[in-house]
Amino acid sequence: MKGSKMYIQLEFDEINKSPECAVYANNELLYTGQVMNNINVNYETQGSVELAIEFTNKSPRDTLVDSKGIIVEDKNFTLTKITIDYYDLEELVWESNYVANDGNVYPSCLFFGPPGKFIINLENPILPWFVQKTKHKYNGDLPNWEEDYRYYYTACNLLKQI
Amino acid sequence: MQSIETNLSDIQLLAWTLAKATAANQLNVPGEYTWAFTEQNRFSDVRRRSLSIFSSGNSIKDPDVIEFVQNLNISKFLIDPWIVEKFQDGFRPWVTAGTNYKLNNFDLFKYIGFSAGTQESFLNYYLMNTSKRMRVFRGDYWWHMDIWEKTGVSWAYIEDDDIRVGDACICSYPFALTGDKHKHFDWLVDECNKKNVGLLVDFIYLPNSINCVNIDLSAPCIREITFSFSKTFPVQAAKIAVRMLKEKPNDPMQMSNDENICNRLSAGLAYSIINQFPIDYMVNKYKDKQTHWCTKLGLKQTKVVHFGLGDDYTNIGREDSSAWCSPFNEQQGRYNLGMLFENEELLKKVNLY
Numbered sequence: 001m002k003g004s005k006m007y008i009q010l011e012f013d014e015i016n017k018s019p020e021c022a023v024y025a026n027n028e029l030l031y032t033g034q035v036m037n038n039i040n041v042n043y044e045t046q047g048s049v050e051l052a053i054e055f056t057n058k059s060p061r062d063t064l065v066d067s068k069g070i071i072v073e074d075k076n077f078t079l080t081k082i083t084i085d086y087y088d089l090e091e092l093v094w095e096s097n098y099v100a101n102d103g104n105v106y107p108s109c110l111f112f113g114p115p116g117k118f119i120i121n122l123e124n125p126i127l128p129w130f131v132q133k134t135k136h137k138y139n140g141d142l143p144n145w146e147e148d149y150r151y152y153y154t155a156c157n158l159l160k161q162i
Numbered sequence: 163m164q165s166i167e168t169n170l171s172d173i174q175l176l177a178w179t180l181a182k183a184t185a186a187n188q189l190n191v192p193g194e195y196t197w198a199f200t201e202q203n204r205f206s207d208v209r210r211r212s213l214s215i216f217s218s219g220n221s222i223k224d225p226d227v228i229e230f231v232q233n234l235n236i237s238k239f240l241i242d243p244w245i246v247e248k249f250q251d252g253f254r255p256w257v258t259a260g261t262n263y264k265l266n267n268f269d270l271f272k273y274i275g276f277s278a279g280t281q282e283s284f285l286n287y288y289l290m291n292t293s294k295r296m297r298v299f300r301g302d303y304w305w306h307m308d309i310w311e312k313t314g315v316s317w318a319y320i321e322d323d324d325i326r327v328g329d330a331c332i333c334s335y336p337f338a339l340t341g342d343k344h345k346h347f348d349w350l351v352d353e354c355n356k357k358n359v360g361l362l363v364d365f366i367y368l369p370n371s372i373n374c375v376n377i378d379l380s381a382p383c384i385r386e387i388t389f390s391f392s393k394t395f396p397v398q399a400a401k402i403a404v405r406m407l408k409e410k411p412n413d414p415m416q417m418s419n420d421e422n423i424c425n426r427l428s429a430g431l432a433y434s435i436i437n438q439f440p441i442d443y444m445v446n447k448y449k450d451k452q453t454h455w456c457t458k459l460g461l462k463q464t465k466v467v468h469f470g471l472g473d474d475y476t477n478i479g480r481e482d483s484s485a486w487c488s489p490f491n492e493q494q495g496r497y498n499l500g501m502l503f504e505n506e507e508l509l510k511k512v513n514l515y
Contacts, residue, residue, distance in 0.1 A: 087204065131205055151178040151212075152205055158179055158512040159188055 003046025006124050009083040010039045010053065017075035019112065020057040025049050032056070035077045035112075049122045053079065058115040079110040079118060084126040092133055096120035127153075168472035169460040173497075174212075176459075176514055177475065180501050181212040183508060191223045191504040194398055197487075213476045216497040219338060219367070222444055222468050223396040223504045230438055231397065231431065239430025246424045249433040250274045253404055257389070260441040263368060263375035270379055271387060271406035275416055276424040279401035280364065280390045281305065284332070286405075286415040287362055287386065288315060291330040298332050299346070301339030303364070304490035306332060311490075320346070325353040331383075334364040336374045339493055340471065341367065341464030343374055354383035362386045367466045369394040369441045372449065374465035385409065394444060395435055401425065402432045444468070448503055455502050470497045 008030075010023065015035050023031040023041055026049060030041040043049070055077075062075035082089045098109035100116035112118065123129035128149050183189050185200035185208055193199055200211040239245045253274065257265070277283040284306065288296065296317035298306055310317040325331070331354055337344040344350075354361045361383045368375055370393065379387070391402035405415065418424055440446075445467045452470070456463040461470030474494040502509065509515045 127205060134206075148178075148209055149205070151174050152182070152208060154175060155178040155182040155208075158514070159182055159186060162188065162508070162511045 003044055004125055006043045006045065006049065006126065007085050008041045008043060008051065009081075010041075010079065011081040011083075012037055012039070013078050013080045015077040017062060017073070019055060019075050019077045021077075021112075022054045022056050024052040024054065027052075043124075045124050047124065049124050051082075051120050051122055053112075053118040055112045055115050055117070058112075074113070076111065076113045078112065082120070084122065084130075087126055087130050089130070090134075092130070093120065095133075166462055166472070167460045168475075169458070170473060170475045172514075173216075173459055173472070173475045176502065176509070177212040177215040178208065179509075179512060179514060180215050180505060181208045183505070184211060188508060189501075189505055190507050191225060191228070194220075194223065194396065215501055216475075216499070217491075217493065218498055219393055219469075219493075219496075220398055220498070220500065221370075221392060221394050221396050222448060222500040224444065224447070225504070227395050227435070227439065227443075231435070234431065234434055236427050236430050236434070239426045239433075242426060242430065243422060245426050245433060246276050246419070246422065246429040249429045249436070250276065250404070252433060252436050253389075256436040256441055257368075260369065262372045262442055262445055264377070265375070266378045267380040270408050273407045273410045273416075275405045275407075275411075275419045276429055277388065277403040277405045277415060278425060278428070279392065280366065280388045280403040280405075282401075282415055283386075283388045283403060283405040284309075284362075286411070286413045287330070287332070288313075290411070290413050291360070294328055294330040295326075296332070297325065297329045299337070299344055299350075301337065301493070302332065302334050303338050303366070304488045304493070307490040308488040320350065325350070325357055325359055327357050327359065329357070329359045331359055331361040332364060333361060334366050335377065336367045336371050336464075336466050338366065339496055341371075341374075341466035341469040341496070351381050351383060355381055359383060360385050362388065364388045364390075366390045367393050367469075370444050370467045371465050372445055372467065386411075391432060391435070394441075395439070397428075397431060397435070400428045400431050402428045451503050451506070452499060455499050459497075461497055464496075468498055468500050468503070470499055471495055472497060 012035050019035045020033060021035050022029060023039065025043040026045065030043055031039055058075055063071055064073040066072050082093050093110065094108040096108065096118060098106040098116055098118050100114040131145055131149055181200055184193065185203035197214065201207040258268065296310055296315055297320050299320050307317065331350065333344060333347060333350060335347060336342055351361065363384055365387055368389065386405065386407045389404040392398040448467045452463055452467050456470045459470065459472065461472040464471055472495060476494050506515060
């Protein structure tokens with residue numbers, strides 16, 4: 001479905017042993033390859049978006065343990081930030097799940113250890129969703145944020161002309 | 163008489179657009195205070211800034227004055243021992259040349275002093291009247307009340323009690339909240355005369371006013387008057403003001419003047435400005451623009467060229483206070499039109515003019 005563009009910026013850290021990932025939006029593949037510190041993708045849609053990051057090249061051989069069973073080396077990485085259309089989702093990134101291939105679901109897990117998929121549900125355009133989610137924090141839980149958003153959106157479009 | 167309906171929808175869109183333009187560095191003339199900038203280019207910060215777009219009483223940031231000031235070499239004034247005196251000598255005829263107001267018996271105010279903003283004059287007034295109760299009308303400069311509260315000075319709004327022996331009054335003229343003469347100003351002068359109470363008249367917006375001020379300064383209670391530069395010229399952070407009195411004062415500010423240790427950079431800047439721009443410069447340049455914006459936005463045109471009056475747009479849907487900087491700063495119905503004047507080019511480009 002065509003809609004407005006989303007610019008998705010993913011930031012990763014603690015990348016160990018060349019992990020690979022695939023990034024999907026509503027099951028549409030947007031990226032596949034090495035996990036890098038920054039992966040930027042575009043997606044065009046309107047409405048709900050399921051953003052998924054799949055850990056694609058993890059096998060049991062990647063995890064080395066010592067004689068006591070303690071992991072001494074592993075292939076893994078950590079998601080540190082999601083920015084959509086230049087809005088840092090900040091703590092909203094924790095409103096997500098990591099669904100391991102073995103069926104276990106880890107809420108609010110940004111660590112890619114077991115093979116599986118990180119999933120977060122968003123909306124496009126992102127700003128009204130973001131504002132609604134964060135209005136308690138930034139906007140004093142005010143009832144008229146939608147009206148404010150309308151003015152903001154109009155102002156942004158007016159200024160884009162010049 | 164036909165009532166004026168404030169066009170809150172257009173006002174809100176202008177406020178959001180200018181706030182967003184601040185964040186995106188798209189203004190024709192940027193702000194001069196940190197609070198006049200949107201912190202980050204994001205919704206919550208733009209929203210916060212949009213509430214203060216029309217606040218403050220500060221001057222129009224006129225591009226020609228800004229250019230003139232930027233091209234001055236004011237450091238030379240630092241080594242000119244007579245620069246403050248030159249400014250003071252030039253100030254009186256500069257004020258007298260104004261044709262939009264009448265200061266009858268202005269010459270009775272023989273003693274002129276350079277003031278580091280009117281705030282220095284006010285602080286000295288408070289200091290020299292510590293045994294008295296300070297009095298102002300509701301809506302006058304919020305800074306007085308805020309400072310009195312913070313420093314434990316006794317004070318009361320004039321509306322809340324009679325003028326009594328032992329009071330000390332301050333009143334802006336044109337009045338800060340309305341850009342017009344306060345409706346009880348004449349009564350206040352009479353009361354102060356009867357009770358031998360001093361009245362400091364703050365001519366804060368005088369240079370930007372049109373047919374508003376007509377005062378007999380021979381009234382015994384009016385012993386002190388003040389003038390601000392920051393409401394007329396974009397030199398806010400230079401702290402330039404003038405205090406004039408009928409009798410020579412004996413306070414710290416006068417001592418700074420007598421000792422010749424006033425800020426020469428600011429005095430030199432002020433001296434340069436009064437030699438370049440007449441006192442009615444802003445009125446002549448922006449009167450028609452005030453009419454344009456007040457008509458477009460459904461605001462009542464005030465007698466101060468950079469103000470319009472209307473309903474408050476900042477409280478729509480909001481439960482928290484939108485008073486800026488101080489709880490006493492309740493001036494949301496007074497619109498400073500400066501940002502609209504200064505950013506005319508931008509607003510024309512986005513079809514909001």
